[in-house]
Every structure is written in C-alpha cells, then in structure tokens.
Amino acid sequence: MAPRTLFDKIWDSHVVETLPDKTAILYIDRHLVHEVTSPQAFEGLRLSGRRLRHPDATIAVVDHNVPTSDRTQPIAEAESRNQIETLERNVKEFGVPYFPLLSARQGIVHVVGPEQGISLPGMTIVCGDSHTSTHGAMGALAFGIGTSEVEHVMATQTILQKPAKNMKVVVEGQVGPGVTAKDIMLAIIGHIGTAGGTGHVIEFAGSAIRDLDMAGRMTLCNMSIEAGARAGLVAPDETTFEYVRGRPFAPKGEAFDEAVAYWKTLASDEGAHYDRVVELRAEDITPVLTWGTSPETVIPVTGNVPDPAKETDPARRKQMQRMLDYMGLEAGQKIAGTPVDVVFIGSCTNSRIEDLRAAASIAAGRKVAPGVRAMIVPGSGIVKAQAEEEGLDKVFLEAGFEWREAGCSMCLGMNPDRLTPGQRCASTSNRNFEGRQGPGGRTHLLSPAMAAAAAVTGCLTDVRELI
Amino acid sequence: MDKFTVLTGIAAALPEENIDTDKIIPARFLKTTKRSGLGVNAFDSMRYRADGSENPDFVLNQEPYRKAQILITFDNLGCGSSREHAPWALLDFGIRCVIAPSFADIFHNNCFKNGILPIVLPRPVCEQLMADARMGGNARLTIDLPRQVVIRPDGSEVPFEVDPLRKKLLLEGLDDIGQTLQHEKAIETFETERAQAQPWIPRIVLD
Ligand code: SF4
Numbered sequence: 001m002a003p004r005t006l007f008d009k010i011w012d013s014h015v016v017e018t019l020p021d022k023t024a025i026l027y028i029d030r031h032l033v034h035e036v037t038s039p040q041a042f043e044g045l046r047l048s049g050r051r052l053r054h055p056d057a058t059i060a061v062v063d064h065n066v067p068t069s070d071r072t073q074p075i076a077e078a079e080s081r082n083q084i085e086t087l088e089r090n091v092k093e094f095g096v097p098y099f100p101l102l103s104a105r106q107g108i109v110h111v112v113g114p115e116q117g118i119s120l121p122g123m124t125i126v127c128g129d130s131h132t133s134t135h136g137a138m139g140a141l142a143f144g145i146g147t148s149e150v151e152h153v154m155a156t157q158t159i160l161q162k163p164a165k166n167m168k169v170v171v172e173g174q175v176g177p178g179v180t181a182k183d184i185m186l187a188i189i190g191h192i193g194t195a196g197g198t199g200h201v202i203e204f205a206g207s208a209i210r211d212l213d214m215a216g217r218m219t220l221c222n223m224s225i226e227a228g229a230r231a232g233l234v235a236p237d238e239t240t241f242e243y244v245r246g247r248p249f250a251p252k253g254e255a256f257d258e259a260v261a262y263w264k265t266l267a268s269d270e271g272a273h274y275d276r277v278v279e280l281r282a283e284d285i286t287p288v289l290t291w292g293t294s295p296e297t298v299i300p301v302t303g304n305v306p307d308p309a310k311e312t313d314p315a316r317r318k319q320m321q322r323m324l325d326y327m328g329l330e331a332g333q334k335i336a337g338t339p340v341d342v343v344f345i346g347s348c349t350n351s352r353i354e355d356l357r358a359a360a361s362i363a364a365g366r367k368v369a370p371g372v373r374a375m376i377v378p379g380s381g382i383v384k385a386q387a388e389e390e391g392l393d394k395v396f397l398e399a400g401f402e403w404r405e406a407g408c409s410m411c412l413g414m415n416p417d418r419l420t421p422g423q424r425c426a427s428t429s430n431r432n433f434e435g436r437q438g439p440g441g442r443t444h445l446l447s448p449a450m451a452a453a454a455a456v457t458g459c460l461t462d463v464r465e466l467i
Numbered sequence: 468m469d470k471f472t473v474l475t476g477i478a479a480a481l482p483e484e485n486i487d488t489d490k491i492i493p494a495r496f497l498k499t500t501k502r503s504g505l506g507v508n509a510f511d512s513m514r515y516r517a518d519g520s521e522n523p524d525f526v527l528n529q530e531p532y533r534k535a536q537i538l539i540t541f542d543n544l545g546c547g548s549s550r551e552h553a554p555w556a557l558l559d560f561g562i563r564c565v566i567a568p569s570f571a572d573i574f575h576n577n578c579f580k581n582g583i584l585p586i587v588l589p590r591p592v593c594e595q596l597m598a599d600a601r602m603g604g605n606a607r608l609t610i611d612l613p614r615q616v617v618i619r620p621d622g623s624e625v626p627f628e629v630d631p632l633r634k635k636l637l638l639e640g641l642d643d644i645g646q647t648l649q650h651e652k653a654i655e656t657f658e659t660e661r662a663q664a665q666p667w668i669p670r671i672v673l674d
Contacts, residue, residue, distance in 0.1 A: 027657055080498060251668075
C-alpha cells in the first residue's frame, strides 16, 4: 500500500461506503452535543420520527451560554435558560449521557472530551461547533459540523464528506522563553492566512510540536479552524498515551494496551504525500498578538500596527483601515503599551490547567492594574478543582482577578460576560471578529501568559519583561 | 427542504471579502431553538445603526434589494463559526443563492443542506454580476440549476460547477438523512466488523 498520512489512515478506517461522486459515508465514533446547535436537530429527529442511533457514542454538556457566576441561582437570561432546559428535555427523551450544569464534569465541550477520555486517538469526532478541531490533538479526526449534520449523525452515526487534502505544518527547533503554543499557532495563522488551510486537514509536526504537552497541542489544533482548515492533527505519541491513561472513559487494563498498540500504527508513513507543506523555525517565533478583527492580523508584541497606506490591494487597504478604526488604533503605532480594559483568560483555546498555571506564574505576587477587569474562566469543573487544589485560585484572587465557573463565557459573549462598546480586551480566546465578545468590543488574541501580563501592567505588554 | 430548480430574482452586491458568520448573524441571536425567524437580524451589524434604526447605506435596506434572493460577495464568504444559523438567517431573509469567488468549507456545506445554492465564480465574473446587480429592479439574474448556468440580464450565460450529488438533492428537495439511511445495512455491517476488530473502543455510559 502507498504510504499514507495520519489523516488518510483515520479516514480510510471510517469509510462505510463511498458514493459514486466520491462522497464518503464516514462513520463517527464520538458525537459531542451542546445547547446551542442541538435543539433544531433534536426537533428534526422528533418531527421525522427517527431515533438517535447511538446514545452510547454521544455526550452532551451545557457550555456556550451558561452563567459563570453563582450557579445555585436560576439562570437570569430567559433565552439561555430556554436553550439549557430544552437540552435537558432532549437528553432525557433520547437517552443521551449528559453532564449537567452543577456536575463537576461540566465544562466547555472541547475541554471535557479529552479530559474525560471520551476523545481518543484514531477516532472520528464531531460536534456542532467549529472548534471541534481541538480534539485533533489526540490524534483524532475531529471537525465541526452544522445543525443539519448534527441531526444526520444522531440519526445515522455517520456524516457525508469528501476527503480533505493533506497539509503539513512543520515547526522545528526550540521556542524561546515566554513563547507558548498560542504564539506558535498565531504565528502560523499570520503566516498562511485565514484561508491558508482551506480544504485541508493540517497535521502539525516537527520537534517544537512534539515538545508540546497535550494542552499546547489542543491550542494548536483548536485554532486550525482560524487558519481555514477543516481540522488539525497531531500524531499520537507517548505524551498522548500518558495523557489518556486512567481517564474516566478511556480503555482500561489490557484494553488500554491493545488500544495503544493500534494507536502506534497511526503516525504518518515515511514518504506520505502532502498537498502542501509549510515550515517555520521555532526560534523565529516571538510572543505575538493580533491587532485587527481577523485572526491573521498577527504581529510580534514588540511590533507596530501596520499602515494601510503601504498596502497595494485597494480592497485590502480599505479593510485594514476599517479594522484600525474599529480597533481604535493608529497606523504605525507601537502595539505594546496600549491600555486594556478587560482581560479574559479562558475559552476552549486556553482554559486548561496548564494555561492557568502559566497565567498564575505571571500573576503571582503582582496586582491587577487599577481600572482593569481581569477574569479567569476555567475550562471545566475538573480544571477548576485542580487549580484550587494547587492554590492557583488564591494567587489569582490575591492579585485581583475574578475566579469564575466553567463555560465559554466571554469567548463569544452569549452569557452575561460581554464587552461593552469600545472596551479593549486582551483575550486568550480564538476569534477577534467585530462584536465577537460583545457589540463594539475590541479583542486582542494572545497567550495566557501575555494576558496575565496585560492584566498586571494594564496594557499590552511583552511577557518576557515579567519573567 | 424546498426544491431548487430555476430561480429568477433580484441580486444584491456586497463587495467585501471575508464576510464571516458573525456578520451574517451575530452570536447574540443564536439563542433560538427553532430554525425560522432569524432574517430580521441577518447582517445585523451592517444593517442597523447603534440606535437600532436602519442604516440606509446598506444595500439590503434599499429598494429593490430588500427582496434580494441572490447575494454576490468577494472571497471567503461565511468564514468563522460553523453556525448553521447563518444559512437559516439568509434563507429567512429570502436568499436562495450565494455567489462568491470562494467560500469557507463549513458554510458552503451548510448552504446546500438548507436549500441554498452556493456558486463559485472567479472574481472578475463576480464583479460583472455585481455590476448587473447594481442596475436595480429590472436587472434580474436567473440561476438555472439543471443547466448549471447563471443567465445575466443581457441574456448571456455564465456556466458554473456543482457537485452532482448536491445538485440532485437540491433539485429534488431531498434531505441527506433519508439518503444515507438507504445505506443502513452497510452501516450495520461496519459496526459489527469494527466491534470485532477494535473491541477496546469504550461505550459512553454514565452510572
Ligand atoms: S470557548 Fe468559544 S470557541 Fe470554544 S466552544 Fe466555547 S464559544 Fe466556541
């Protein structure tokens, strides 16, 4: 057999049937369900009298619009409450396993899946949310789907897909101090653009990737979607296996060994074909952030905001100017030193224990700058409990951060955690579109350490000055 | 799902790149549990001013484009989140066909699944069609899906590509699930074989 990539192998092993036009009926191992993209799918099942084929391959959580403050109180926003109650009725009716709001295992779906050992190497994983790509860090083929597809998976445990193209992003070398997985990924997106991965599944490879822990790999794969890719992947290795071992829903004992033996066969073969290869040197990557309203507007924290006048393409020039106006920035200004109003550390990109440790190491012994609202939103109840066990909550609280309950929170502002017009936010999330974190809000994407640095200095800051 | 065969309608030009799903329908309108009713908030941030009044400069607030059924944009339409509310919002507004030089993958897929035809045409062609669209109410475009051509107001035709399976589903107004369930036997066989080959795959059961 011709050498195959990791993607090819997972794909091939899940094709139920290939239709005449090359569309595959692709088998799905795990379906993750949340309150926002599922109600219309359940409604569809009900209307057509179809059953949910595999509740035992499905897991539901509430995350997108749950409050991250006191949860013993009823949910104040009627529409949020309606979506959550609708999900609770649906999981009951269709027999779907569910982590409710008050469960310690509740959290952002893309944090919960790997954490519980529900997302495993070699699997196909889908969820009605584009950042499903996160689970690719496990060495699983994971992608976001729309609500019609959610219904399709519920009814058939498959989806209809054409194979993606293979792309490899190689990062060799060792990153410098203060440079994290987030910086690597933002640098990649800045390099290839938000359409750079369109139609492709990106496999991340190279020594700088191998050196990342699972949380870092999840950050990378999470934002593959911002690079336009269908999914991101990292080949499973010892780091992966050690991470999976002992997780609640992972195979145990002999079954685990059998699984590992299989997972070891998944890595791309020598000489496998990639349609596109991009290479970056780890040493060239510095702490970065975004200045505009597209994730590709990446500059080093030591850099300056670009000048639209120097852009030759008129459409792009206009767009840059619009971004500058929206973001309240001047062409050519230094980005460091720009004052922030809000700091948000959370989201499925950066809300794992490793992310909180990184932020805490900067926050420790310092104080949130006057006038800045800084919030920490752990990715799950488990992450929160772990952080509290390590005393990170105290570090944050003493520094003046808010310590909140798990959920998507200000990543998309569907719950009360929202920016107000004109507010500038240093955010560890993944999207900086206009109004993403609240109407008129201005988002700078950056790493948890950089976000913490912004919190304690009150402005966008090179984290290396604080380590 | 409504059938899509031949559509003759008003086209609106939105000459921008990277119109993301947040622009098509901002996240704060995603709290519905039904598919309908999102049309009033389609393109909310462009369509309404801060005080909630209509922005008269925005094309879909102008006659005859309030009744547009076809939308023409530049590259990477529908990038951003996978929310299907984006095609629902377009559909509820009345849009049945979107034309752009390129689309974001998920959005492209979601359009088909909801009976909207996404057509990829090179940018210069999109620019021509935009010029047609700007001619106003009498300048209707016709999208002939069976023949795979866009017919311009001057009668000239622009051919386009469409995936044959997608085309069939649109023409028949068929949903994907019904299609796939015709292969249910194959799904069962797959499940049995895999349970034997990889018995370690855990089932998710809560106690
Ligand atoms: S944290 Fe943000 S990006 Fe992640 S699932 Fe929630 S809303 Fe989506």
